[in-house]
Amino acid sequence: MLQVTETTERSTSTPATVDSFKDEFLRQLRYEQGVELGTASRDDLFQALARTVRNYMVDNWLTTVETQKAAGSKVVAYLSAEYLMGPQLDNALLSTGLTDVADTALSSLGLSLDDIRATEVEPGLGNGGLGRLAACFIDSLATKNIPAIGYGIRYEYGIFRQTFVDGRQVEQPDSWLSNGTPWEIPHTDQAVEVAFGGHTEQAIDQTGRSVTRWVPGETVLAVPYNYMVPGYGTANVNTLRLWSAKATNAFNLHIFNSGDYESAVRAQTVAENISKVLYPEDSTPQGKELRLKQQYFFVAASIKDFLRTLPEGFDLKKLPERIVFQLNDTHPVIGVPELMRILVDERGLAWEDAWDITRRSFNYTCHTLLPEALEVWSVDLLGRLLPRHLEIIYRINEQFLAGIRATYPGDELRVRRMSIIQEQPERAVRMAFLATVGSTKVNGVAALHSDLLRDKVLDDFSAYWPDKFTNVTNGITPRRFVQLSNPSLANLIDDTIGTGWLNDLERLKELEPYAEDASFRKAFREVKQANKDRFVSLLAQRDGIELSSDALFDVMVKRLHEYKRQMLKLLHVVTIYDRVLKGEIKAADLTPRVVVFGAKAAPGYKMAKEIIFLINSVAKVVNNAPELEGRLRVAFPANYNVTLAEKLIPAADLSEQISLAGKEASGTGNMKFALNGALTIGTLDGANVEIHELVGGENFFLFGMTEPEVQSLSDAGYHPTSFYEGNASLRGAIDLISSGIFSGGDRTAFEFVISDLLYKDRFMVLADYQTYIEAQERVEVAYADQESWSRKAILNVARTGFFTSDRSIQDYLDRIWHAPAFPVTK
Template identity: 80%
Template sequence: MCFSTTPRAAARSRRNGTARSRGRRGVRTAAVADPGPWQRVYALQREGPRSWQLEPPTGSVQPVTENIERFISSPTTVESFKSEFCRQLRYEQGVDLVDARTEDLYQALARTVRSAMVDGWIATQASHRAAKAKTVAYLSAEFLMGPQLENALLSTALTEVARTALAELELDLDELTAYETEPGLGNGGLGRLAACFIDSLAAKSIPAIGYGIRYEYGIFRQTFVDGRQVEQPDRWLVKGSPWELAQPENSVTVNFGGHTEQYTDETGAPRTRWVPAEQVLAVPYNYMVPGFETRNVNTLRLWSAKATDAFDLQIFNSGDYESAVRRQTVAENISKVLYPEDSTPQGKELRLKQQYFFVAASLRDYLDTVLRDDDLSTLPERVVFQLNDTHPVIGVPELMRILLDERGLGWDEAWDITRRTFNYTCHTLLPEALEVWSVDLLGRLLPRHLEIIYRINEDFLGLVRETYPGDELRVRRMSIIQERPERAVRMAFLATVGSTKVNGVAALHSQLLADKVLDDFSALWPEKFTNVTNGVTPRRFMRLSNPGLSGLLDEAIGTGWTNDLAQLAKLEPFADDASFRAEFRAVKQANKERFVRLLAQRDGIELPADALYDVMVKRLHEYKRQMLKLLHVVTLYDRVLKGEVKASDLQPRVVVFGAKAAPGYKMAKEIIHLINRVAAVVNNAPELEGRLRIAFPANYNVTLAERLIPAADLSEQISLAGKEASGTGNMKFALNGALTIGTDDGANVEIRQLVGDENFFLFGMDEPAVQALEDRGYNPTSYYEVDAGLRGAIDLISSGLFSDGDRTAFEFVISDLLYKDRFMVLADYRSYVDTQDRVEVAYRDEDAWTRSAILNVARTGFFTSDRSIQDYLDRIWHAPAKPIA
């Protein structure tokens, strides 16, 4: 075993990379009567190279392989954990404890924990194969997993074992977990939801595999330069990931381009073959997904693109070095970056390539490695491919191509199998978010798939004409192929036609999806449409992120809530217990102080902990209306400047923004710039006496969310009604004791219904009112003209106060608000500001506020991803659990 003999302070200095002594430090075995195999192995290692043969107490000679495997796969004691950690440090990182840097220590720790999951992972796969279990294959372009170490420790019940083992080595578990680099494999809610779902699938022992892309750079790392967003590469893989297991031997060839040709098979039947022009290798990297309180360990398989022929030696020797590796560069671009900017034809082509790349590899992987030689007619009973939004929808024609061209099935049989194998989750109500791909691009990149799509559409439109004779307008509306402004494939329509079930992600969203977005399809197939309201995993977003609250819940209602969030209902009587309310407030205050320390260290942002924490964190998009929140802040400042209120009358408030704007989204980036410029003035305004602060930390991610969400008092969920599909941030905040100010939109509707109107700050128009205003004709300028508060806030921005006197600096934003305002910020402004005034009054009654916060926690157990998954199982998937012993 390895033991530290340096003082703790010196060890900490060494781990932080500061100057340290390089003197020799002893490594000794533990003083035990009968040292275990790891101690004996290390004794041999210190004596120099020799055979891995040991003399056990019986005197016989036998290999130690069994013991090594046992200890690697089951480090369940402090001693065996230390032994495996030291082995990883020496033989995987190639260093002794005395010379190990923080990176070495983290890698060794991560691999030690990973080894604890391997037995369960292998057993899970073997068990599912043997049982021919129905598998949920979750196809998603994003998996925003967050840090893995703490979650793996929690799921394997090794947190305290690891903490004690490391402490005996004079190492700190918290320091090493804080060192972890978060993989940026998602943009926002879609990826976080996918991560929650695969966590819950494992926790419920459902045979499942997540399929996605191993983006080399992931979502960009956001920085601010003069208040403007600047995108930097997210180099999350620069030091490698200890959590992934590469399997290059299971690589899949993915084709692009070329042409199709007709031929006659040996039976005389006409067939089509695809003759591709380009081939790329999809290399799988596996991540283990452990189930909480179960031995089941599922798989997340991410694909990395490599060239089939990466290097041409003849070209290289001719001196054309760039051409020699061109194929490699072109191929690897496919998995280089999450959501490449697609305002150019090249960007659009790369996005489509990404989507087909991971879907084609995933379908091939399942058919060849899981289904193997089984009867293809049983495919719908063996697997369900869940399409997480439109990104993987190209999988529908891809499965048809495989069944038709490679497996020799007839069209009707292939279509029946395909339609019963896929299901589609729609995550949007915005028309521009429903992907379309031009026929020209699809035909050039995937010629066989376009032919199949045409045939699918032809058959489908025949059904429409049969059902609605003479209604050619309906036929044109429902066609998978749109004709204007260019001929293109409507991927949401293709998904709907090619799936058994279509679901929205909140009650209101599913209703609007069926009534407005896909109304013709729901009229044709009402039984196809259903709802599954989103949820979040309580393991990460309560147990891990909020240990103070978790401990309080454990004492009050027991520990069972972690796997059965409905048990939070037991908390409700404690809302009327004064001593419990005091403990709850103490936890919230401690969470604020923890967040304040983190932000000071991470971003150099100094904040008061004794304030109302008003938080709006989500992707920067106009429909989410960060601009409305900013207008409220400016209004508060304007009131003080005009003497309408004294600064001392303001409730101390810290407004926290967290958001990234898509690189090509000009308006979103201008709003970020405006927020930062307002912050620079407000945070230094002597008139405000420090009672109003704005914090906009760059590069908001899961790691920061885990510290910010538990600190929040007020959750901003202020999208225009009818535009947000669901949201999951709203659920995380409520479950961690924040009150919501929000519109009746997305899952806000269900949150309000569950927590009660008295514990929710509702404002603004509902969806029918929004629709009615649109129908009448919305004139945003009229709201500016009649509302002095709104006019004051907009005029203050236009005055140049926040732009060093430049009155034109934010003309782009202000002009859009006054003359377009697509998401009706000005229409909802007065209701929002008045409701915020009620928030200030309510917050001053700390007992009443705390009571409402406790009731939010107690009444939102519905919003667990475990319940969401059960809804999918009951309504869509019908895949039984297969727990392993």
């Protein structure tokens, strides 16, 4: 297990009382923040409160680490480029059981816990679902008492802060560390060196063996920052270890004294760029190189970090019994050749032994079905940045292809398809292939996704290794996404079926009979209405957006990407407006509806940014259209993040999960909405398939083509203009956008988007339009009967306990990791 040195903070394992908590808070305020209560700023108060709560976790954390290390327990090392943790204060209070104590203690000092918690700045160390999933998984690993450590990067600037200027997305730095964060504990004494560049050379070692030596061109320091990850209902506190890049020689005094001040700190600047920002824009060669540097940086540091904790004389052939490295998508895959390099070049193992150890130590989770999302790195870049690793990859590939040729003699087409090295359009390393070859197990993240991964994306590999592929459907932590984000619903569940369900979410099935109880349905609606009121109030304060809570809340929040089809949702909005303008329907007959979008587009993704501009342009007109009488409104709050999600998800009535079938790996937003009582309108894609099966078709608004139908239409030749020409409503909506009504009369403003829809439409928005509109009409009818709607919503909550990340982690343990639980005694 990792090393943790004693923190300089005073830790406490004594049970907290209101008085002891208050004393510790005031001590932190005086001795750590250096202020008195009467002069403390809001940030002073937050920092002091967070450190107070943190100190109540430290003893259990140190005990967990040392006990697991002494026992030599098998560790799950979760390697992820993203961790979208969200605010930490409430989760720490929940896990330590200190919420009521803290509230009372602060109240006695004339302070408000609500006011202080609002000061917290969440670390935006993830882009969306991948990072949020990683955060859920490390929460569940701790809760299930599994020895585990999450490894990642401490980005100085996380996912950008999104603003809108004239309706267009503008990215601003996310300076989440500007005031420091009380949750991290740096361990500069445990920094490790990470190398780049240089060349390789042949040498003879002390035993007379010919070896390859990597002579790097530069090195940087990886400095670890530890975050405590408390389990719920247990004394176990695991660790998230994030690496920050520093220069090995940060300052050249001689150059500085010569007057060249910039050159004097150049090494520091170059090194720190590695952990400067999450996902640097990679449309330039420099951006690509920085991304690859980031990936190798945190993986190399993490592997070295774990290996140095092994006892002296440890038999490395037993390494897979002590560690399992889980590759969260392709970002950490460079770890496969890195471990080979260490075992062969540094530890002197034979290639065959090292390969056996490496392959049994790694497992790979694939999170995509889109070919462009399967990472490749050019041979030129890899050879320049990591020359020894490229040599190792070549040898792995040579050995692997020899096995393919032996199994399929004469099938050179198969050999080319399966080669880790692609030849066109440029010579490059296919990282998903390397991960598959170098892992014991490969898993998808939903039943449909795993089937498509096995049968289409990696079909040659599954034919060769049928037992290597498995499925683990994603899940979410109910601690954050029910208990913390929706306390009113959690209290209602407690009052109805008792406590204990947060660690056993399948117990939500006990709510099923209450769907037929009119008084329970009424209480359930009151919870939903209160959550709507709360969100409306927040949006007015946060963004100046005025909404009515007496409406159907129709919500689509996720990364802005064409396959997720925000355009389909927008076409529905425009269709309603177009029909009212034409007199086909009366505004008075519309169900009041608030459509909420939340999404960020990658800075270099032109189409996604144009769609954001179109959504904001439509919203501006629709929200002020007298013809609609205020019965249709569109809200697009900027900078959607976990903090906002925790307020929006409990308020949603309708969850938009409308990706083209066969394109979404899983989704986790769909699970969060269903568990909070929103009904889903969606395609049979990703985990929607399992949600639909579990909640029942009568409680799910299904539309659209199935994956085989999508494939059939694609094979036959998809012509989006035929759908446009053959559907008057669709034609009306697109023509209205093209008319200039949403752009002050400029008919060319949205030509980029409309032209793509009519002549490319890669994700078949137009093909699914009609069934989507019909499904939305069913939504209107269903929502008019509030008793029936409430029954459906309650059954969604009751039947989606399967989607807890605790179950996902158990599936990983049973099917892949085989790491036993190791509870720590308080």
